[in-house]
Amino acid sequence: MSSDDATPAPPDPARWRALAVCLVAGAMTLLDVSIVNVALPTLREGLRADDSDVQWIIAGYALAFGVALVPAGRLGDARSRRNVFMAGIALFTLSSAAAGAAPDPTFLSVARVVQGLAGGMISPQVSGFIQNLFRGPERGRAFGLFGASIGISTAVGPLLGGLLVGVGGPDFGWRLVFYVNVPVGVVLLLMARRLLPATPPGPRQSLDPVGVLLFAAAILLVLLPLVEGQQDAPLSERPWWLLGPAAVLLALFLLWERRWRARGRETLVELSLLKVRSYVFGLVLGTFYFAGFTAIFLVITLYLQVGLGYSALQAGATQTPFAIGSAVAAFLGGRLVGRYGRVLVVGGLVLVAVGLLAVDLLVPVLETSVGLKLAPAFLVAGFGGGLVVSPNVTLTLAEVDPAQAGSGGGMLQTAQRVGSAIGVAVVLAQFFERVAASQGRDYAGALSVSLRTTIAFVGVALVFAVADLVRRRTQHAEPRHAADEPGPRHAA
Template sequence: MADAQRDTRWSALVVCLVAGFMTLLDVSIVNVALPSIRTGLDATDSQIQLIVAGYALAFGIVLVPAGRLGDAMSRRTIFCVGLVVFTASSAVAGAASDPGWLAAARIVQGLGAGLVNPQVSGFIQTMFQGDERGRAFGLFGAMVGISTAVGPLLGGVLVSVGGPEHGWRYVFFVNVPIGVVALFLALRWLPKAESRRRESLDPVGVLLFGVATLLVLLPMVEGSRGESLSTRPWWLLGASAVLMVTFVAWERRWARSGREPLVDLALLRVRTYVLGLSLGTLYFAGFTSIFLVLTLYLQNGLDYSAFEAGLTQMPFALGSAAAAALGGRLVGRYGRALVVVGLVLVVVGLVGIDLAVPHLRDHVGLTLSPLLLLAGVGGGLVISPNVTITLSEVDVRRAGVGGGMLQTAQRVGSAIGVSLVLAQFFSRLAVDGDYGESMSLALRTTVAFVVGALLLGLADLATSRRR
């Protein structure tokens, strides 16, 4: 009986990771397909921007409310609803006949992705304990790293197969059969919800938090193709801060009335949670933008095909996957020190790439492979151990909200990093058209973000030893 139960839990985890992989892959895979979309649908720059930004915005704003729904109702139900929404909207996106249709489908896709992802970390929290939880989060971290790094490669393959006119459709249609199979297996293997008392879903809190998150993300994703930072609506950040203060006041009032708030503010007094949230935000600000600037450098600067550019980045994905699985097993023994080692390896790898790029002429991909592998190993030792440590003191009854807040912080960090790094890349490129120098400048910014995360990790280690 125990063995059967264990097999079911690990089978359920596979379903969760497949669904999570699909939704995170769509963050990056569409970038490779943008030229094909522009050609196939005769899309303008603003329409292309909405196709990219709509997914990111919808994904980011729904994560915490979706986690709350899973905590209060049924993670299995919310996961399956999100999977249906994501899969159906992928089919609609692939069949789009004009840019507006595709942009609308991408927004719905983002909503489906936002419903799915908090349930993944919630299921891991509730299905596993102790060392097994570390192993499960190790596989989760591997999924995050691979989905981000392999997007350009898979997108390049699908666009090449479909051709310049219709290749972009395959990027969306590929989700449909995978989503259908995942839904069938989710209904079979995911644990059903235990009987729970009905809880209020705090609609005012959901609205305040969602709008505040949207106002943070809008200036970041607007102009994500590299336009000047000065033209963006930064005043929205002030409005978001006011809404966040209002949100906190409302949550306290809602809790005093004896009802369950959207976010348990006690989480913000848990040191490991807040530090992990901050570290993850800084790391993802650097981590996500690496692949964008590397792809621009290889494809536009060195005339690599989308497939060749994606293949060059594969060492990072492989190193990240292997190290994340290992990190999940070791985090219980070494704790935050493992994250610090990973961050050091990422910094060394990125600095090595920065130093090498200006001097490369031939065999660029082969030369960068060892450095990308080193950075990937470091990344694998950061993501899954940090998630495990960050959520270790979160009540499993609040695992959905805890995971949703963590992933929201990661999405905000990614948006900040991509916004700043691409703006720097294109502004430097406008000076003399040197892709190597532009990439070096962008890499130094990503290194700065990762170093910030490293300083937080070192401060945590020092504080822990004093205690």
């Protein structure tokens, strides 16, 4: 039985309003992953950016975001989660304003890196606050809303980007994509100060600076081969040799963490989490799911805009059914995860695979109204996605001590970011290779090849979900003392 269940404190009366602040902030950081994609053509023209500039405008955000997640989560655990959250919001707001006012590609790239660092500061605090503010069935519902915000922000990004580009026009539209964060950030700062709970005073924990540097350097070297280089370049041309030094740094990091712990200090990563099977299964599952999930929207947008000549708004609207299905299912999943547990995730992954398979089968035979005719398949895939993300977060963090919620959530999101980078690198390389082989004519075939790879990633996630389901049912079938059973009593 975890400490928070042993001596429950009265629930914070402002917890649901505090959750709303956290979800809007988290959605804002995730939107900036996908919202920029549809603005790239006008951004490229407006700033006279070349392919290398565009790559770093996209990659800089992803790199900084992934590197910052675990250290920022640990900082929130060790000091004040509210202060780290508010600092991240302030930095994100200022860097968004700077990005919108960028006079040249280099300035914009630097602003995007700062944006990514700020986003990495914000995200792990969200799961940390949920762990601290909610218990029992309420925690599942809160994570359900968290999952809904992830699905909506990722899928709605292209639609919102298309709207802003349409409103601002070719010269100012891409700047609006960044400026829109400024008023939202100001309001979030005011609301966070009022509604988020302050960290109660207690013994100050060590921040493990050596561990932070080793981990950040290792993650940077893992992500660089995945985001560096032209998107249409073959995978073989990426700097894969960097993975060797990354492995060495990760080994040094683990050795240092053991030594630091042996000296009685708090480590950056709570290594005991790697002994919690529910956490490890959820970590791996999330990595593979996000490898497929994130890449879907990029290849669909390319197919619709470049292959079929859709506008940015039309391409974004085509993906809206995915967002709707994801939002509804994530809300339901949060309410049902305590009863059905991992079964929900298994069912969700099956629905995602079925929906994507339907898209794969339909695209080659559709000639008119392609976006409209794909809507049912996207709705099914989105509904399945909503049953994956939030229940998986709930089940993965169920046995994590709330005092370690920031670092645990940071590790989970780092794995998801690495998975996203892997998926995007592999899927886009396949997409552009097929387009090049057909001399720019077979965008439908390129989409089909890409979708089959994303389905394969989802399939691997399904294998781990089934394995965890079997493990949980076997574990619950064994005679145990009730006090030894962590997590939701009836979750499978």
